[in-house]
Amino acid sequence: xxxxxxxxxxxxxxxxxxxxxxxxxxxxxxxxxxxxxxxxxxxxxxxxxxxxxxxxxxxxxxxxxxxxxxxxxxxxxxxxxxxxxxxxxxxxxxxxxxxxxxxxxxxxxxxxxxxxxxxxxxxxxxxxxxxxxxxxxxxxxxxxxxxxxxxxxxxxxxxxxxxxxxxxxxxxxxxxxxxxxxxxxxxxxxxxxxxxxxxxxxxxxxxxxxxxxxxxxxxxxxxxxxx
Amino acid sequence: xxxxxxxxxxxxxxxxxxxxxxxxxxxxxxxxxxxxxxxxxxxxxxxxxxxxxxxxxxxxxxxxxxxxxxxxxxxxxxxxxxxxxxxxxxxxxxxxxxxxxxxxxxxxxxxxxxxxxxxxxxxxxxxxxxxxxxxxxxxxxxxxxxxxxxxxxxxxxxxxxxxxxxxxxxxxxxxxxxxxxxxxxxxxxxxxxxxxxxxxxxxxxxxxxxxxxxxxxxxxxxxxxxxxxxxxxxxxxxxxxxxxxxxxxxxxxxxxxxxxxxxxxxxxxxxxxxxxxxxxxxxxxxxxxxxxxxxxxxxxxxxxxxxxx
Numbered sequence: 001x002x003x004x005x006x007x008x009x010x011x012x013x014x015x016x017x018x019x020x021x022x023x024x025x026x027x028x029x030x031x032x033x034x035x036x037x038x039x040x041x042x043x044x045x046x047x048x049x050x051x052x053x054x055x056x057x058x059x060x061x062x063x064x065x066x067x068x069x070x071x072x073x074x075x076x077x078x079x080x081x082x083x084x085x086x087x088x089x090x091x092x093x094x095x096x097x098x099x100x101x102x103x104x105x106x107x108x109x110x111x112x113x114x115x116x117x118x119x120x121x122x123x124x125x126x127x128x129x130x131x132x133x134x135x136x137x138x139x140x141x142x143x144x145x146x147x148x149x150x151x152x153x154x155x156x157x158x159x160x161x162x163x164x165x166x167x168x169x170x171x172x173x174x175x176x177x178x179x180x181x182x183x184x185x186x187x188x189x190x191x192x193x194x195x196x197x198x199x200x201x202x203x204x205x206x207x208x209x210x211x212x213x214x215x216x217x218x219x220x221x222x223x224x225x226x227x
Numbered sequence: 228x229x230x231x232x233x234x235x236x237x238x239x240x241x242x243x244x245x246x247x248x249x250x251x252x253x254x255x256x257x258x259x260x261x262x263x264x265x266x267x268x269x270x271x272x273x274x275x276x277x278x279x280x281x282x283x284x285x286x287x288x289x290x291x292x293x294x295x296x297x298x299x300x301x302x303x304x305x306x307x308x309x310x311x312x313x314x315x316x317x318x319x320x321x322x323x324x325x326x327x328x329x330x331x332x333x334x335x336x337x338x339x340x341x342x343x344x345x346x347x348x349x350x351x352x353x354x355x356x357x358x359x360x361x362x363x364x365x366x367x368x369x370x371x372x373x374x375x376x377x378x379x380x381x382x383x384x385x386x387x388x389x390x391x392x393x394x395x396x397x398x399x400x401x402x403x404x405x406x407x408x409x410x411x412x413x414x415x416x417x418x419x420x421x422x423x424x425x426x427x428x429x430x431x432x433x434x435x436x437x438x439x440x441x442x443x444x445x446x447x448x449x450x451x452x453x454x455x456x457x458x459x460x461x462x463x464x465x466x467x468x469x470x471x472x473x474x475x476x477x478x479x480x481x482x483x484x485x486x487x488x489x490x491x492x493x494x495x496x497x498x499x500x501x502x503x504x505x506x507x508x509x510x511x512x513x514x515x516x517x518x519x520x521x522x523x524x525x526x527x528x529x530x531x532x533x534x535x536x
Binding site for chain 2: 036037038039056057058059075077078093094096097115116134135
């Protein structure tokens with residue numbers, strides 16, 4: 001176990017040490033102490049290592065992650081796991097706006113609530129939120145799965161492409177071109193797998209599925225009011 | 228950008244450390260606003276007196292004999308406490324308008340920063356640390372206070388463009404964001420007789436709240452209608468004599484974090500600003516919802532009101 005004191009030793013040293021790890025490294029387990037809300041903690045990693053952040057972070061924690069498993073024992077600021085490619089990011093507390101934005105792959109788990117724009121423009125990432133999510137979540141989401149065990153805020157899935165949205169609680173309102181869809185057996189299987197991997201005991205049957213009505217893919221003058 | 232910090236004490240034994248805690252929070256927000264900084268602090272009040280905080284670009288001449296001359300104009304005793312480019316004048320309650328008129332005549336270059344029973348506002352151009360040092364902000368005590376670090380986008384970097392803005396007696400406003408309808412609203416408010424001194428967007432927001440309250444709205448009501456009438460991005464933190472409030476626009480892209488313990492309620496643009504507060508590890512920490520007015524007061528229990536979209 002490597003322990004890194006962020007307050008004493010600084011952010012640049014942390015990220016360059018973590019980014020220097022590769023598949024053959026022996027330093028597979030890292031602990032970051034005194035994060036104190038700092039920005040850009042553990043970004044750009046590309047090795048199968050485990051990193052635990054002992055406290056809350058600021059902006060862009062675990063951005064651009066590949067392969068690594070990053071666990072935050074606290075809450076995270078805006079843009080956690082932004083543009084994640086693979087690996088896992090697990091947040092014990094809450095996440096601020098645009099969690100998992102533009103992510104291409106991997107799994108983001110938020111055990112508390114996520115605020116606005118969760119999963120905005122997601123491109124293949126899987127996101128599981130144990131609590132609620134805020135407004136404009138999954139805006140222009142293209143691929144991947146967003147699972148919400150609590151409630152969703154206004155304008156869920158506005159201008160959605162092919163991402164799947166699963167919500168257990170209420171949805172305050174659906175965004176343009178987002179509709180409720182039939183939950184078929186293959187969706188229940190996807191959901192069960194994600195809930196298992198995210199450590200949630202919610203039952204897949206309790207969720208509703210939302211997706212794109214596919215009316216806004218191409219410009220149509222009759223839809224101009226909805227763009 | 229811009230950074231906001233706020234601290235409202237429930238436990239008054241912390242009052243002597245208010246300035247110290249708020250200054251630490253303010254300096255942490257330097258990255259968000261390095262060009263100007265300011266603080267509004269609610270400190271001791273004296274019976275029968277109104278405090279007017281004024282600023283001068285030439286305090287070495289403007290502040291000499293100011294209390295005596297103002298006292299002569301008002302026919303009353305006036306107190307004066309200098310602090311760098313600012314001085315706090317204590318005039319008899321009810322004499323603020325007369326004092327404003329007299330000041331414009333005897334010291335045309337001084338600018339009024341604030342008025343109220345307990346409110347004092349200090350703000351200047353420069354790094355937050357330098358601004359805090361020149362006024363010795365860390366040595367101030369009080370029941371609650373609000374600070375702001377500015378990265379200007381809408382108007383010039385000047386003392387008058389820095390925050391907080393005084394909106395009425397003992398009321399102040401700080402802002403993170405930008406208002407896009409401030410020019411038309413400024414024209415409208417000026418026609419209504421509201422005094423607006425700069426081309427700054429936030430001053431229009433402050434003047435809007437003042438105008439609403441002049442017409443009978445409570446601060447809470449004025450904040451609620453601001454969500455409809457102000458166009459643009461904003462996280463506002465407002466101070467009153469006995470409390471402070473928070474409101475964010477419906478899009479809520481300007482960051483905000485709050486923390487509450489038995490001893491205090493704290494606001495920060497980022498969690499970083501809160502990390503050195505006592506007991507923060509066990510505080511309830513959350514992000515305020517959009518379009519929702521939050522308010523804490525020393526005299527009433529906390530209120531939250533969600534405005535119907």
